[in-house]
Amino acid sequence: MHNSAIAVKTEPVRLQSAEELNALRDRIIAERDPQRLEVVVCHGTGCLASGSAKVSQAFRDALETAGIQAKVMPGIKTTGCHGLCSRGPLVVIRPQGLFYQRVQPKDVAEIVQRTLIEGQAVDRLLYRNPDTGDLVFTQDDIPFYKLQERVVLRNVGKIDPTDISDTIEAGGYQALAKALTTMTPEQVVAEIEKSGLRGRGGAGFSTGRKWRSALSAIKKKGRPVYVVVNGDEGDPGAFMDCAVMEGDPHAVLEGLIIGAYALGAENGYLYVRAEYPLAIRHLEIAMAQARAYGLLGENILNSGFSFDARINRGAGAFVCGESTALFTSIEGKPGNPRPKYIRSVEEGLWGRPTVLNNVETWANVPPIIARGADWYNQIGVPHSTGTKVFSLVGKVNNVGLVEVPMGLPLSTLVEKIGGGVPNGKPFKAVQTGGPSGGCIPYHLKDTPVDYDSLVAAGSMMGSGGMIVMDDSDCVVDVARYFLHFLEEESCGKCLPCRLGLTRMREILDSFSKGVGSEQDIADLTSLAQAIQDGALCALGASAPNPVLTTIRYFKEEYLAHVQDHRCPAGVCKDLITYAIDPALCTGCMTCARQCPVQCISGKKKQPHVIDAEKCLRCGICKESCKFGAVLIS
Amino acid sequence: MITFKINDQEVSARPGWTVLETAREHDIDIPTLCFHPAVSASGACRLCMVELREGSWSKLVASCIYPVAEGLQVFTETERVRNVRRWVFEMLLAACPASPEIARMAAKHGVTSTRFESHDPEQTCMVCGLCARVCEEVVGLSAIATVDRGVHKRVGAPFAKPTDVCVACGSCVTICPTGAMQSIFDSIRGVPATNLTQLG
Ligand SMILES: Cc1cc2nc3c(=O)[nH]c(=O)nc-3n(C[C@H](O)[C@H](O)[C@H](O)COP(=O)(O)O)c2cc1C
Ligand code: SF4
Ligand code: SF4
Ligand code: FES
Ligand code: FES
Numbered sequence: 001m002h003n004s005a006i007a008v009k010t011e012p013v014r015l016q017s018a019e020e021l022n023a024l025r026d027r028i029i030a031e032r033d034p035q036r037l038e039v040v041v042c043h044g045t046g047c048l049a050s051g052s053a054k055v056s057q058a059f060r061d062a063l064e065t066a067g068i069q070a071k072v073m074p075g076i077k078t079t080g081c082h083g084l085c086s087r088g089p090l091v092v093i094r095p096q097g098l099f100y101q102r103v104q105p106k107d108v109a110e111i112v113q114r115t116l117i118e119g120q121a122v123d124r125l126l127y128r129n130p131d132t133g134d135l136v137f138t139q140d141d142i143p144f145y146k147l148q149e150r151v152v153l154r155n156v157g158k159i160d161p162t163d164i165s166d167t168i169e170a171g172g173y174q175a176l177a178k179a180l181t182t183m184t185p186e187q188v189v190a191e192i193e194k195s196g197l198r199g200r201g202g203a204g205f206s207t208g209r210k211w212r213s214a215l216s217a218i219k220k221k222g223r224p225v226y227v228v229v230n231g232d233e234g235d236p237g238a239f240m241d242c243a244v245m246e247g248d249p250h251a252v253l254e255g256l257i258i259g260a261y262a263l264g265a266e267n268g269y270l271y272v273r274a275e276y277p278l279a280i281r282h283l284e285i286a287m288a289q290a291r292a293y294g295l296l297g298e299n300i301l302n303s304g305f306s307f308d309a310r311i312n313r314g315a316g317a318f319v320c321g322e323s324t325a326l327f328t329s330i331e332g333k334p335g336n337p338r339p340k341y342i343r344s345v346e347e348g349l350w351g352r353p354t355v356l357n358n359v360e361t362w363a364n365v366p367p368i369i370a371r372g373a374d375w376y377n378q379i380g381v382p383h384s385t386g387t388k389v390f391s392l393v394g395k396v397n398n399v400g401l402v403e404v405p406m407g408l409p410l411s412t413l414v415e416k417i418g419g420g421v422p423n424g425k426p427f428k429a430v431q432t433g434g435p436s437g438g439c440i441p442y443h444l445k446d447t448p449v450d451y452d453s454l455v456a457a458g459s460m461m462g463s464g465g466m467i468v469m470d471d472s473d474c475v476v477d478v479a480r481y482f483l484h485f486l487e488e489e490s491c492g493k494c495l496p497c498r499l500g501l502t503r504m505r506e507i508l509d510s511f512s513k514g515v516g517s518e519q520d521i522a523d524l525t526s527l528a529q530a531i532q533d534g535a536l537c538a539l540g541a542s543a544p545n546p547v548l549t550t551i552r553y554f555k556e557e558y559l560a561h562v563q564d565h566r567c568p569a570g571v572c573k574d575l576i577t578y579a580i581d582p583a584l585c586t587g588c589m590t591c592a593r594q595c596p597v598q599c600i601s602g603k604k605k606q607p608h609v610i611d612a613e614k615c616l617r618c619g620i621c622k623e624s625c626k627f628g629a630v631l632i633s
Numbered sequence: 634m635i636t637f638k639i640n641d642q643e644v645s646a647r648p649g650w651t652v653l654e655t656a657r658e659h660d661i662d663i664p665t666l667c668f669h670p671a672v673s674a675s676g677a678c679r680l681c682m683v684e685l686r687e688g689s690w691s692k693l694v695a696s697c698i699y700p701v702a703e704g705l706q707v708f709t710e711t712e713r714v715r716n717v718r719r720w721v722f723e724m725l726l727a728a729c730p731a732s733p734e735i736a737r738m739a740a741k742h743g744v745t746s747t748r749f750e751s752h753d754p755e756q757t758c759m760v761c762g763l764c765a766r767v768c769e770e771v772v773g774l775s776a777i778a779t780v781d782r783g784v785h786k787r788v789g790a791p792f793a794k795p796t797d798v799c800v801a802c803g804s805c806v807t808i809c810p811t812g813a814m815q816s817i818f819d820s821i822r823g824v825p826a827t828n829l830t831q832l833g
Pocket of ligand 3: 758762763788808810811813
């Protein structure tokens, strides 16, 4: 990541004006040949996990040896997440835009010879359209990317996040220059108000209104005022904010500086969860580079406006993402929520007016300022403008990161972009809004994905996690899983959450054992409502959502558990038995060898039998059988 | 003076008062457990929830910390309020089965049994934190802390070690609404050379 061959080799100079920023940008563009060969290797978290660092190293080595034959020495660029993480490691060859998936170090020699030297594609590494079987050559032609609209992720996957020249070339800090030189702070706030931007971190509160109330709080209490980035992203399976901070840290930073200018803040904080070391590193590098160029710190772009920011590592608890807990954590105290009848725009960090916004919210600010609120509010739908980044996970073919205009039907997201469920059947439900969101069933698949429609369906936007479920997922088990997660994350301060989450989980535990009654389901609903109404912070208040929505949409499945003692999805261990279908069993003995308690018997080439008494219901036999002979009933 | 309504009855309050203070001033009963006028309110037990209404909009808030405002419409006995109370009491009966104070209070609000099993039949502490707050805010010491977090939260000596910070003033025992501090006390104070509680 350090020896990026295309970095402009100029010493950073403090930029003194918007013109100097433009001049620098022009110089970077002029110095870079658009036809230059470039190997772009994704170094997002997903691709790094599937081995992309070895791939980029292999390219470096291979190019060194092959360098003599190639006419031009290609640059190697490492970037943030491209989105299609399930196909990683991803490699893109520019300028053609050839898109290679699942590239291993052993493939590199062939890519260098075939593509970089001979100019041909390596077919076996290309994406194949699953419907038509056709080869797809470039990223833009892949259905996964086609329906997306990239505003927040505009540069993620394209630029080297550790090289500010890439950012500046891509138009970074133009919005800041525009705000500082042509707009008053008041105009910036008005522009954000007009854009209709709503917070991307959970509650969907209007960002413009938040900034506006901060201004009136400042009028009453004076300065200092603080601006804060919420990068605590704690939802299981969510990595939107991570990808933005890792892949385009300057976008977050530029948004924050613009916000600071609008509010007259001199200091800001980036609260990033400690489990994101790469995001923290990239933000640190970005801040150091921005300071060196005079884009952060004293007298930014010689405008007279000064602002600096620092990074705080999250304390690790999920609840620390909640605004008041986050403030107490930055202040160095244990991250506990406090009652919110005083709004944090009035009394936030150290009791001062504070504007806290999510990573993605901040990253939306520069394009709004650069291109105007009228451009922005045309994207999406009236009360949910702009785009939203989602992380698609679970039973979906294209696991990854997508950005779409608000208001797209859920089915388009899951089936068209996500490629549907692996077994080809319709999805069963989608959990949106993270662990405390709700479960939307297949029959509501046309629900537009915007703030208000999701709430109407009993769920919420949350921060953009989407977990797709198919018919092998049991709703009772899913509700239990999320409750268990939140039970561990409760801060324990208020009684409904501290005692209630455990009690709800206990009721679900008994359902999963087939114990319960219709009255118990009614009790669970009533208890869930009490917790919704009674909890002190939004963690407790939203924790019942998965329970309430699964009862609302999948009542039969609950009844099947408690009345028929049956788990239709075949998940709840106490309600299922494993058996071998003698017609399908070939007597290969694989399952018998794998069973941890040796409860499968049978002679070679003879149908085998499972001793139901001893069976642990671990499912290992089912997974091991190549003939699909192990059945659940 | 600020005027607003509780259960359709006109009430007046001084600026800075909470809804609970106003209700008490007007003899309107709202149950509380974690509130005590001597220490800062924490809003933890949620028994004091009341419903605010404005047209078709409504929301539940904790009256012990909710500041009064002109024209509020507060209701203390709605279905939603009672539902929160009922479940909090049922959970408390199971969490603190050995506390007669909690049983008495629950019964007063019509909750005499619980659907939940008790995990600890001896338990009386409901971790409201009043003891820790009185120690810190009134006595000026920090001999009591909540240890562990989340669903495992308990009250005890800081770092779970008996402390010589405690002067055995007994304020925590007096303020404890459940009678629990009586038995936790020794684990906080340790066993000093002279047993102060037996001196008098
Ligand atoms: C338990 C809990 C966890 C939260 N975690 C996050 C988080 O990880 N990131 C985030 O941006 N907001 C999180 N929020 C929402 C924040 O409290 C806050 O509303 C948000 O950061 C405001 O920014 P926005 O208006 O840009 O969305 C969480 C809220 C709760 C109740
Ligand atoms: S709702 Fe849960 S996390 Fe929030 S204050 Fe209450 S106990 Fe803590
Ligand atoms: S000992 Fe009493 S005062 Fe202290 S937390 Fe427990 S119940 Fe509350
Ligand atoms: S990490 Fe490479 S595509 Fe997501
Ligand atoms: S008395 Fe108000 S929350 Fe406990």
